[in-house]
Amino acid sequence: MESLKKYVAEVIGTFVLVFFGCGTAVVAKCSTDNYAGYALTALAFGLVIVAMAYSIGNVSGCHINPAVSIAMLISRKMSVKDFCGYVVSQVIGAILGAVCLMAFVGTDEGLGTNGLYEGNIGLTFLIEVILTYVFVMAILGVTSKTENTAVCGIVIGLTLTLVHILGIAFTGTSVNPARSLGPAIFVGGDALKNVWVFILAPLVGGALAAICHKFLNGKEN
Numbered sequence: 001m002e003s004l005k006k007y008v009a010e011v012i013g014t015f016v017l018v019f020f021g022c023g024t025a026v027v028a029k030c031s032t033d034n035y036a037g038y039a040l041t042a043l044a045f046g047l048v049i050v051a052m053a054y055s056i057g058n059v060s061g062c063h064i065n066p067a068v069s070i071a072m073l074i075s076r077k078m079s080v081k082d083f084c085g086y087v088v089s090q091v092i093g094a095i096l097g098a099v100c101l102m103a104f105v106g107t108d109e110g111l112g113t114n115g116l117y118e119g120n121i122g123l124t125f126l127i128e129v130i131l132t133y134v135f136v137m138a139i140l141g142v143t144s145k146t147e148n149t150a151v152c153g154i155v156i157g158l159t160l161t162l163v164h165i166l167g168i169a170f171t172g173t174s175v176n177p178a179r180s181l182g183p184a185i186f187v188g189g190d191a192l193k194n195v196w197v198f199i200l201a202p203l204v205g206g207a208l209a210a211i212c213h214k215f216l217n218g219k220e221n
Helices: 002-027 035-060 066-074 080-105 121-142 146-167 177-187 189-193 195-217
Strands: none
Touching (some): 002 080, 035 146, 066 195, 121 195, 177 189, 177 195
8 A cells, every 4th residue: 555655646746747847848938049938947847846845755755757766776765666666657647747738738839848959869868867867966965864854855846947947958858757758659750759868868867876876975894
């Protein structure tokens, strides 16, 4: 029952992330030519994390992102079974969020999907790895001390806002395989064709963050 509650919490959290985050990108017409929409989108993703951290954080830890979950798996803070359950739940939540968003805005505006930077897979992969690395390092750092509990959600939310402020101009900012996959399924075309980049790169970034955090904070024998 406890595992089921965690999985349901992850479905809810990822649903909210996609519906509100990607939804804001669509309705605010996020682009580098529209600074207000750009800023609102970055802020929306960050605020979702703050809201969800204090809503479901005590249930599942509020990963709502496979890149965060893989970092926790590598850090031995969750089991393989829970990792699989979390990822499946996150993907389900993202798909449901995209379906609900699509009912309101259709798919003509792209549902907040990600895109390759200047058509370059290598540069796109690199920027997503870097953005995810920074985001997950912040999560691992702030959650490593119990005295930070009260501010964890705020720190993590602000960090997600930070990576969006830079990353939107390059790729639309994924840093989250589930968040990218959900909308891409329904938009199709290049969004779906290239979604593997936005699945693999964040996972690599999350894994690198976990390895680096373990190295920097490990105790020498």
